[in-house]
Amino acid sequence: MASRPAITIHNNLPVEAAGGRTAEAIDEEVHRVISESYDLSRDILSSRHADLERIARELMQKETLDRAALDQLIRTTASETTSRVGPNSLATGFCS
Numbered sequence: 001m002a003s004r005p006a007i008t009i010h011n012n013l014p015v016e017a018a019g020g021r022t023a024e025a026i027d028e029e030v031h032r033v034i035s036e037s038y039d040l041s042r043d044i045l046s047s048r049h050a051d052l053e054r055i056a057r058e059l060m061q062k063e064t065l066d067r068a069a070l071d072q073l074i075r076t077t078a079s080e081t082t083s084r085v086g087p088n089s090l091a092t093g094f095c096s
Contacts, residue, residue, distance in 0.1 A: 054073050055073055
């Protein structure tokens, strides 16, 4: 059985060797990254809800979609999404 690599922090110290404050700072940063990622994912999915519904309906009818068909489904609301979420959002790259 292979051993798992140790998680290390500054100066290659294992996390277990970190002081209480450092461990708390790591926990807070991990929590912040996860929370921001969750919020972004939720915003993207919410803003693309119409696309997802349309894709789901089409998949229920046809079972598969090729790239061209998927692009066509998404293209109908792409300009709306860009204006709601912003041009630099991951949501605009939904099918890029």
